[in-house]
Amino acid sequence: MRRDHRRPAAVLTALAALLATTMTSAPGTGALADAPCGLPRSGAHHSLGLDTWNAAYPKPVGSIKAVMLFLSFPDATPKLTPERIAEDYFPATSDYFDQASYGRLSLETEIVGEWLGMPADSADYGIQRDWPAELRADYLHDALAVIAPRVDLAAYDIVYLVADPDAPGVDSDATKVVNFNSPITIGDAEIRRLVTVFEHRRPDRNVLAHETGHVFDLPDLYNRPDEGMGDWDTHVGDWDLMGSQFGLAPDLFGWHKWKLGWLDAEHVACVRPTGTSLHTLQPLGAPLDDSSPRADTRLAVIRTGPVEALVAEARTPVGNDSGICTRGVLLYRVRSDVASADGPIEVVDGHPDTEGCHGTSVHPRLADAPLESGESYFDEKTGVRVEVGDRTATGGWDIKVARE
Structure with a gap:
């Protein structure tokens, strides 16, 4: 006793x-984040909105x-x-x-x-x-x-x-x-x-x-199953520390780095609402090029709704991701109105019919999620297509984003 x-x-x-x-957290101010790619902060716990910082x-x-x-x-x-x-x-x-x-x-x-x-x-x-x-x-x-x-x-x-x-x-x-x-x-x-x-x-x-x-x-990105039994890593797999601390690629998503003030607007390519645009993504984990930040794009963001966006970033075996078993352009969806542990970020599986990194990955179905050169993804819901082009001399990828 x-x-x-x-x-x-x-x-x-x-x-x-x-x-x-x-x-x-307190709700955001109600003002939208910088269009076309920022999202407003909501009252959701650990909201991933970017228009204001929760003091x-x-x-x-x-x-x-x-x-x-x-x-x-x-x-x-x-x-x-x-x-x-x-x-x-x-x-x-x-x-x-x-x-x-x-x-x-x-x-x-x-x-x-x-x-x-x-x-x-x-x-x-x-x-x-x-x-x-x-x-x-x-x-x-x-x-x-x-x-x-x-x-x-x-x-x-x-x-x-x-x-x-x-x-x-x-x-x-x-x-x-x-x-x-x-x-x-x-x-x-x-x-x-x-x-x-x-x-x-x-x-x-x-x-x-x-x-x-x-x-x-920052929010929890894992999925907590009912009664604690089942797969905890269905949302983001190995791809962010806030999903699994055991992940092969535990670096934080570029969206998190933008929220925390480690990436600036110059490092973000905001994709226009319609048409086609070309972007070059540098590896997320590589050091920043402070001499030319506008040429040092780390993520491309496609706003797909008032509180949601599709994000593309280049993940390679660099820095905190040195244990990664695949590489390429990783796509994920962000919602600023979804609370911690409820799925505010969902990785897009670029290869839904295959798995990778068995024996080491926390979630093999998403271990091979990134797209390589010559591969593409089409989102039927939003009409967004992302095509991955050639590898760059600096280890990143060129991508093309088209919106119907």
């Missing part, structure tokens, strides 16, 4: 009422400061030092974002090298993926009470709370970002969300980068 204990006044808030596993989230450009704190429990003696466990996450997570952002984001994380003792056993908190709100609130109450006297959280944009991986009550499936419906105040800090890490060793690949993506207002 869980023990009673006192908590500092700074932490005595109505935390259970504030706590939520999701937080609905409840830190914009990941420049230096973002994070702190990683380590929690131990009376029912287990930690086997490793905090510094050793931190090596499972850094510098890999910082390197991922440095590569994905073209050097436009520096994730600077301070490691607090001591175990901070929680007042109750790990088993008492009932840690699990679908955590009862009361027990989850107890865990956060206690964690913040332990942390508040030791660390000034106001100095950081991101707070990572890492539970002792060897504690018996720690469930690795429970790792997630916990959002508050309203910010809570701890000392001088206003806390909107915490990254709670419950990974066993070794942790899942790219797990912290995935959770950090949520801190930057």
